[in-house]
Amino acid sequence: MKLTSHQNMKIFIFLLLSSHFAFSVKHSLKYISTASSGLPDFPEFVVAAVVDDNLVAFCNGNKKIIDLKHDWVKKVLEDDPHQLELYKGLCFQWEPTFFKAEINGLTQRFNQSGGVHILQRISGCEWDDETGEIVGFNQFGYDGEDFISIDLKTETWIAPKPEAVITKLGWDADKARMKYNQNYLTVIYPEWLKKYVDYGRSFLLRTELPSVSLLQKTPSSPVSCLATGFYPHRASLVWRKDGEELHEEVDHGEILPNHNGTFQMSVDLNLSSVTPEDWTRYDCVFQLSGVKEEIITKLEKDRIRTNWVKPSNMTVLVTAAVVVLVLILSGAAGFIDYNKKKAITPPSSPDNSTELSEQLNPET
Structure with missing residues (x-):
């Protein structure tokens, strides 16, 4: 290619x-x-x-x-x-x-x-x-x-x-x-x-907080928590259950650069074994170095942005597309x-x- x-x-x-x-x-x-x-x-x-x-x-x-x-x-x-x-x-x-x-x-x-x-x-x-x-x-x-x-x-x-x-x-x-x-x-x-x-x-010493979104490709796909637009890159993004950080059933992505000098990162949560009734026990937490306040996003169905709804209402997320593109390029740059x-x-x-x-x- x-x-x-x-x-x-x-x-x-x-x-x-x-x-x-x-x-x-x-x-x-x-x-x-x-x-x-x-x-x-x-x-x-x-x-x-x-x-x-x-x-x-x-x-x-x-x-x-x-x-x-x-x-x-x-x-x-x-x-x-x-x-x-x-x-x-x-x-x-x-x-x-x-x-x-x-x-x-x-x-x-x-x-x-x-x-x-x-x-x-x-x-x-x-x-x-x-x-x-x-x-x-x-x-x-x-x-x-x-x-x-x-x-x-x-x-x-x-x-x-x-x-x-x-x-x-x-x-x-x-x-x-x-x-x-x-x-x-x-x-x-x-x-x-x-x-x-x-x-x-x-x-160099500025701080910018991100926008945080929940994304899902299909009903059976993991839910991805995406934080984009933050600076500096010293940040953490985790999924929690009942206030405790999860280490299993999660997949952490790289911190990646945006075109405007800020950064983005994502973390996926596998919900295959979670019942709908337990969704409210989960949340995604973003923490930026030097900033005391956390950005907490509850796992609620009406907050999830997806592209698997019927075509007439499909929303194609530009931010998600950027993530996919950079990941593809990172694979090409692996060598x-x-x-x-x-x-x-x-x-x-x-x-x-x-x-x-x-x-x-x-x-x-």
């Missing part, structure tokens, strides 16, 4: 935002570089900057334009030209060439020929503005699996696959590279993250999903890009 460029962008944004949806109060900064081969309708190289799981900057390696998503991001870069130079290097200079060489080398190392291949690097940090704790993270992933990541505590690299051992040995021996990583991940990136949070406070790991290596300086390529691809 050939995907349109619009569909491909949806896949990328889902991948981008699904990489870290843990329930956390920490701020985060990520630089995500993604290279692909075998996808004619998808850019060969894209880079994104993400703050608190919000896309703040994006560039396509084939276009010499950096797309800044908010005015406050422009102010950050005007105040800190170092970051703008980093974006340029990641998007248009050493990074695209480096990644193309790495994919070519890795296909040889894994004894692959043709097909679709994805190499992704995520580097960044998390910062707790209450405790001051800083955690840096780096990781390469190849074709949907971890390839190599850094351990700042032991000052070594972790190679979960045999094919990555040769890279680990070379990078472990390079003490200057380790110091370079430590400086970016624990000093430079945290400074930049604090600046983003300061300049974008009104956007580049990092299992919600924390992720990848800080951008290499131009002087080191050739050296990195040789270490990843010794045969070249």
Whole structure:
């Protein structure tokens, strides 16, 4: 099946935002570089900057334009030209060439020929503005699996696959590279993250409550509780019976991005063994981090919105359609999903890009 460029962008944004949806109060900064081969309708190289799981900057390696998503991001870069130079290097200079060489080398190392291949690097940090704790993270992933990541505590690299051992040995021996990583991940990136949070406070620290609906496809289908339009993504959605949270007969969906910067999530309840008389004992509860009030939706038949009524009265729910579409796209993007790991290596300086390529691809 050939995907349109619009569909491909949806896949990328889902991948981008699904990489870290843990329930956390920490701020985060990520630089995500993604290279692909075998996808004619998808850019060969894209880079994104993400703050608190919000896309703040994006560039396509084939276009010499950096797309800044908010005015406050422009102010950050005007105040800190170092970051703008980093974006340029990641998007248009050493990074695209480096990644193309790495994919070519890795296909040889894994004894692959043709097909679709994805190499992704995520580097960044998390910062707790209450405790001051800083955690840096780096990781390469190849074709949907971890390839190599850094351990700042032991000052070594972790190679979960045999094919990555040769890279680990070379990078472990390079003490200057380790110091370079430590400086970016624990000093430079945290400074930049604090600046983003300061300049974008009104956007990043806002709260928006969702609308909550009950949906059902057919009379025998589970009842889905859908919350959409909330921010931030730190939220919970559960089904309760007699005030107690249910862990069986429920299916929790992912937290997914909406086009307007808010999020949506759903949780299904299987009613196959529940009598109609017991429906009133169930309710769906949404809780947003930092907001005391809960949104409680009782399980009542007249509240359920469905598309199995007779055609003349059929209501097609746009929100439900969006959920289905994103889930389909997430399946297509599964081969580049990092299992919600924390992720990848800080951008290499131009002087080191050739050296990195040789270490990843010794045969070249």
